[in-house]
Amino acid sequence: MAAHFLLGPQRPIVNIDLAFNALGDGGPAAVVSAGWQDAEGDIKEVQEIAARPLIDLHLYQRAEDVLASEAGLQELYRERQNRLQELQRLYRLRLRQSMLAARRLLRVDGDPAVVQHEQRHAIAQQRALDRHHLQRIAAIHKEFDTRVANERLPKLREHAKEIAHVFAGCQSVVITGGNVAVLLNRLRLFDVGSIIKTKHIVAWSAGAMALTDRVVLFHDNTPQGRRDAEVFEQGLGIVNDIVLLPDAKHRLDVSDKIHVALFCRRFAPTNCFTLNSGSLLRFDDGRVIGAEDVRRLSRSGALRKVRAQ
Amino acid sequence: MNPALRKLVRKGPPSAGDVDRFVADAVFPLVDGTDVTFVYRGGADEVYLRCWIAGLNMAQPLQHLAGSDLWAVTMELPEQSRIEYKFEVVRGGKRELVLDPLNPVLAHDPFGANSVCQGYRYVRPDWTEHDDETRQGSIEIVEVESKTFRERRAVQVYMPARFRENRRYPLLVVHDGQDYLRYAALKTVLDNLIHRLEIPQIIVAMTDSPDRLKEYAGNDAHAAFLASDLLPLMADRFPLVDASRARGIMGASFGGVASLHAAWRHPDLFGRLLLQSGSFAFSDFGAHQRGPVFDPVVRFMNEFRENPGQPGEKIYMSCGVYESLIYENRTLVPRLQAQGVNVKFEEARDAHNWENWRDRLRNGLSWLFPGPVWMVYE
Numbered sequence: 001m002a003a004h005f006l007l008g009p010q011r012p013i014v015n016i017d018l019a020f021n022a023l024g025d026g027g028p029a030a031v032v033s034a035g036w037q038d039a040e041g042d043i044k045e046v047q048e049i050a051a052r053p054l055i056d057l058h059l060y061q062r063a064e065d066v067l068a069s070e071a072g073l074q075e076l077y078r079e080r081q082n083r084l085q086e087l088q089r090l091y092r093l094r095l096r097q098s099m100l101a102a103r104r105l106l107r108v109d110g111d112p113a114v115v116q117h118e119q120r121h122a123i124a125q126q127r128a129l130d131r132h133h134l135q136r137i138a139a140i141h142k143e144f145d146t147r148v149a150n151e152r153l154p155k156l157r158e159h160a161k162e163i164a165h166v167f168a169g170c171q172s173v174v175i176t177g178g179n180v181a182v183l184l185n186r187l188r189l190f191d192v193g194s195i196i197k198t199k200h201i202v203a204w205s206a207g208a209m210a211l212t213d214r215v216v217l218f219h220d221n222t223p224q225g226r227r228d229a230e231v232f233e234q235g236l237g238i239v240n241d242i243v244l245l246p247d248a249k250h251r252l253d254v255s256d257k258i259h260v261a262l263f264c265r266r267f268a269p270t271n272c273f274t275l276n277s278g279s280l281l282r283f284d285d286g287r288v289i290g291a292e293d294v295r296r297l298s299r300s301g302a303l304r305k306v307r308a309q
Numbered sequence: 310m311n312p313a314l315r316k317l318v319r320k321g322p323p324s325a326g327d328v329d330r331f332v333a334d335a336v337f338p339l340v341d342g343t344d345v346t347f348v349y350r351g352g353a354d355e356v357y358l359r360c361w362i363a364g365l366n367m368a369q370p371l372q373h374l375a376g377s378d379l380w381a382v383t384m385e386l387p388e389q390s391r392i393e394y395k396f397e398v399v400r401g402g403k404r405e406l407v408l409d410p411l412n413p414v415l416a417h418d419p420f421g422a423n424s425v426c427q428g429y430r431y432v433r434p435d436w437t438e439h440d441d442e443t444r445q446g447s448i449e450i451v452e453v454e455s456k457t458f459r460e461r462r463a464v465q466v467y468m469p470a471r472f473r474e475n476r477r478y479p480l481l482v483v484h485d486g487q488d489y490l491r492y493a494a495l496k497t498v499l500d501n502l503i504h505r506l507e508i509p510q511i512i513v514a515m516t517d518s519p520d521r522l523k524e525y526a527g528n529d530a531h532a533a534f535l536a537s538d539l540l541p542l543m544a545d546r547f548p549l550v551d552a553s554r555a556r557g558i559m560g561a562s563f564g565g566v567a568s569l570h571a572a573w574r575h576p577d578l579f580g581r582l583l584l585q586s587g588s589f590a591f592s593d594f595g596a597h598q599r600g601p602v603f604d605p606v607v608r609f610m611n612e613f614r615e616n617p618g619q620p621g622e623k624i625y626m627s628c629g630v631y632e633s634l635i636y637e638n639r640t641l642v643p644r645l646q647a648q649g650v651n652v653k654f655e656e657a658r659d660a661h662n663w664e665n666w667r668d669r670l671r672n673g674l675s676w677l678f679p680g681p682v683w684m685v686y687e
Contacts, residue, residue: 009687012442035685038476177687205686217683223507223675227683246686250505 002197004211004239006281007204008293009177009247013278015292016174017049019202022282022290023172028053030170034060034186035178035206046174054174055166059186062159066189069155073148077189080144084137091133092230098126099228102266106258123265130231130266134214138234141188160190167195177205177246180217184210184233193236201238205246208275212244213237216267220253229263239283241270248274248295257301264297272297273306281306311339311346314374314381322376337411338426343388345426347371348411349380353398356380359406360394360426361660363633368397390428390658391665392631416664418492428658436501437494437667443504444470448496451514453542457534464539466547467496467513469503477548478512479555479678482535482579484525484564486515492663498670506682507675512547514539522602525560525567527609532567532574540578553580554622557677561585561666566606572620573613581677582624585666589637610637617644623651625673631660 005019031054033040040060047054067074102122108115167173173196175183183206187193201211209215213236218229245252252274253259264272273281274295282290288309295303317323317331332350339346349356349371357368371380386392393416395406408415409424416425427433446469453462465486469478489495495515502508516539518524524531535558543549549556558579560568565587572579590603591610597603624645628638635656642654653676659665 011687038473039471042471177685179681179685181684209686219683222682223502223671224679 001284003200004283005200005202006208006211006239006244006275006283007202008275008279009205009277011277014049015278015280016046016202016204017051018280018292019282020050020052023200023202025171026052027172028055028170029172029174029202030054030166031056031174031176032059032183032187032192032207033176033178034058034063035176035180035183036060037179037182043176046176050174055170057163057166059163059190059192060182062163063186063189066153066156066159070151070153072151073153073156076144076147076151080140081185083140087133087136087140088230088232091129092228094129095228095230098122098129099262102126102262103258106262123262126266133231134234141234156189163190163192164195167199170199172200172202175201175203175207175210177207180206180209180215181233183207184215184235187236193238197236197238205275208281209244209246210235211238212242213240214243214267214270216243216245216272218245218263219251220256220259221251226253229266240286243267243270243272244275245272245297246275247277249276254303259301260297260303261299261301264299264301268299271306274303282308311341311344311381311383313339313341314346314348314379318374318377322374328377328379332411335411337409340427340429342429343385344383345386345428346381346383347394347396347409347426349396349398349409350378350411351380351398352378353380353400354402355399357397357399358382358384358394359397360392361662362392362631363635363660365631371396386426386428387658388428388430390426390631391431391668392426392428392660393423393662393664394426395423416492416662418663419488423662425664431658434668434671436505436671437498439497440501440504443500446470446472446496446500446503448490448515451542451546453534453538455534455538457530457538462516462534464517465490465515466543467499467511467515468547469510469512470500471510474548476510477550478510479557480540480543480547480549481511481513481557481559481581481583481674481678482539482568483513483515484558484560484567485517485521487517488663489515489561489666493667493670495667495670498667498674502671502674502680506680506685506687507671508678508680511678512543512549514543521563521567523605525563526602526605527566527570528605529574532571535571536575536578553577555580557581557583559583559585559673561587561663562661563588563606565589566609569613569620570609573618576618576620579620580622582621583673583677584624584626585669585673586628586632586634586661587626587638587641588634589641590634591637591640614644617648619648619650620645621650623677624653625676626652626654627666627669627673628654628656629659629661629665630656631658634661 041056105119105122215233215235217232220226279294280292291306294306298304356371371382412424414425415422451464558568565584597607628635645652
């Protein structure tokens with residue numbers, strides 16, 4: 001039975017040791033630190049805590065090597081990325097209006113029989129847009145995968161074989177935080193999801209987001225002001241029916257109850273969980289069996305403590 | 310009159326003990342919404358509030374509160390304002406400028422220090438202060454052998470935490486680097502904004518001039534120094550992205566003029582400009598009124614206004630509404646926009662000082678060099 005530990009940022013509170021201790025086996029673990037991009041493989045601090053051999057897979061560097069060697073793949077990859085970016089831009093245009101309407105409606109006072117119906121409808125429209133966007137993303141990935149399957153890609157196969165070899169010797173996998181887009185692209189390129197779903201996983205922040213089935217970008221405190229949370233990608237789908245919000249303490253404006261309520265209702269029945277530094281969420285076979293300092297966004301706009309099921 | 314002060318004197322002249330207690334308990338100046346009361350305690354013939362607010366009488370007299378050694382004046386200060394001031398105390402015909410003895414909040418600049426009035430709802434931004442969680446960048450001194458000036462000049466180069474030789478970084482050139490470091494907390498700000506992913510990891514070359522009023526006043530030799538001496542050296546010594554969009558230049562006051570001038574003289578060099586309270590004096594006709602030091606600035610600005618070209622792709626400008634340069638800065642914005650430059654202009658309820666410039670750095674830098682904060686979850 002695979003245990004999945006989802007953690008918040010490892011600064012200032014480090015708690016990957018709790019996850020490693022719970023795993024207990026002491027065997028080697030494969031590390032994916034591709035989200036760190038150029039700093040990939042800089043896992044000295046993790047190594048000191050893990051108390052077990054760690055083998056970084058260098059997925060970021062491997063992807064650079066593959067894309068530099070396989071011209072056909074590089075072209076398909078670039079085309080896909082351009083299409084995804086364009087799609088995201090179009091989605092953002094619609095999202096802004098849709099969210100503006102939903103936010104305003106949730107702040108309206110009036111006859112509940114009238115207002116609540118309109119609020120529900122506005123949120124349903126938002127959910128429909130998010131759903132549509134995710135379907136379009138899936139379609140683009142599917143087309144890419146089909147086209148790539150027809151290519152002869154010796155460099156990709158070579159790296160994939162090496163990666164599989166490392167995984168074969170590891171019962172557990174560590175996925176660091178970092179750039180979630182970069183991380184997901186690398187995980188997907190080497191089809192890591194299908195290999196690791198049966199393994200124990202310790203993942204934090206972007207790494208944890210990548211394990212879910214829906215990655216939502218959010219930040220209410222950017223220097224240029226609040227941005228509407230965006231459905232960004234399909235994750236690996238190893239942990240399902242949750243939206244993870246790493247570092248919510250700094251990124252989510254919890255003082256705005258209507259904002260939090262809208263966030264919750266937009267993704268319901270999927271639970272939106274905060275993962276701050278020090279948070280730990282343990283899933284075994286899809287069930288929450290441990291939760292430390294994890295909060296769930298509620299329909300009232302309050303944050304509720306998450307307890308093990 | 311401020312309510313606390315009114316309470317103190319409502320039953321007639323307060324005793325020395327009453328004043329002692331009042332002074333010990335209150336925070337000065339007294340901020341009551343948008344009414345701010347400046348209080349001076351001491352023997353004097355006259356006391357004036359000296360604050361550098363364009364359009365306001367430079368010397369506001371304080372009223373002596375009869376039967377006490379207190380002096381006070383109340384002025385309206387819009388919320389989120391921040392102003393710097395001193396008291397001018399007149400005793401026996403002698404005038405002396407002093408810091409507010411009752412106010413411990415000071416702002417420093419190359420000329421000394423001023424007392425600071427933090428108006429209603431002004432809060433010093435947290436990203437301007439040291440954060441224990443933030444990884445610290447480092448500063449090293451680089452000597453530039455300048456062919457232009459025929460001398461060696463020291464440049465302080467900021468390198469971000471986790472700097473790596475194998476990656477490439479954008480470059481920002483800063484005028485009056487030493488002053489930005491000392492008085493605008495530039496290193497702390499860079500460390501914090503990088504740590505918070507609001508700007509990318511960046512290399513910053515902080516330059517200084519031995520004669521800034523000459524070299525920063527639209528001076529071709531200074532622009533040549535940046536283009537021909539500094540930038541080649543920086544590219545040689547540091548791993549930089551070789552593109553104008555990844556090259557910025559910034560400065561305040563005359564440093565703003567020097568930045569705009571260098572970008573105008575070398576239009577493909579700097580794609581990003583951050584201009585704070587630029588001394589962009591010009592004259593539509595006749596002579597200007599700002600004194601001879603501005604002569605070369607006015608010559609440059611007049612020429613620039615005639616033929617602005619495209620001095621950058623994105624320009625962030627800021628200016629305090631309490632400084633006389635607000636007019637020149639506002640005037641420049643449409644001129645730049647007409648050239649197709651993407652301009653962001655912000656006004657602050659502050660004046661011509663380093664803390665005004667410090668407080669605008671986050672908005673300016675993160676707009677010119679957006680960081681990966683949206684995508685990165687560490």
